[in-house]
Amino acid sequence: MKVKVQKIDGKASGDIELSKDVFGVEPRADILHRVVTWQLENRRATARPTRERSDVARTGKKFGRQKGSGGARHGDRGAPIFIGGGKAHGARKRDFEQSLNKKMRALGLKMALSSKAKDGLVVVDSLALKDAKTKVLKGHFDKAGFTGKVLVIDGESVDEGFKKAAGNLPGVNVLPAMGANVYDILNHDTLVLTKDAVAKLEARFNG
Structure with missing residues (x-):
């Protein structure tokens, strides 16, 4: 499946082919619920x-x-x-610790990504900013039309300038590709992936 790529300021920057095995899975509410419950229960401290x-x-x-x-x-x-x-x-x-097998966890993440691919997914070429300031980044987000809560996922590591600029923006959270998880993806209105993040996520499922 092909989607448009844009720069962080909303300008067009070509296309990218997304794997149907990762971004084209039909979401199931029961599986997503099970994975989210597993995540949240495992965050709880021992009573x-x-x-x-x-x-x-x-x-x-x-x-x-x-x-x-x-x-x-x-x-x-x-x-x-x-x-x-x-x-x-x-x-x-x-x-409160629960166990959940790897196949179920992987399937849940694919479904979360697929649900955003239908509505709320944006792919950008990179997160590099010429002027890494919060005010500048907010202007870029406004131009790009990012509204509500935004989750930004980068590749191996998050661009430091972008991380600092985004740190003061309410409702904006940043993760490396390894930290991508079902709860955070579903808990945000917009999911922004870099091309590096797409490559890392697809490689994660394809071995």
């Missing part, structure tokens, strides 16, 4: 446990008499009602 009655270092010796004190009966300083006692029905340690 910290609280100390319950059996976890606190308090004496189990009965204090006071059973009868005659005028107070309630107690037999353990580790009871939840005492200072230093264990938490009643406290939170337990929870690990």
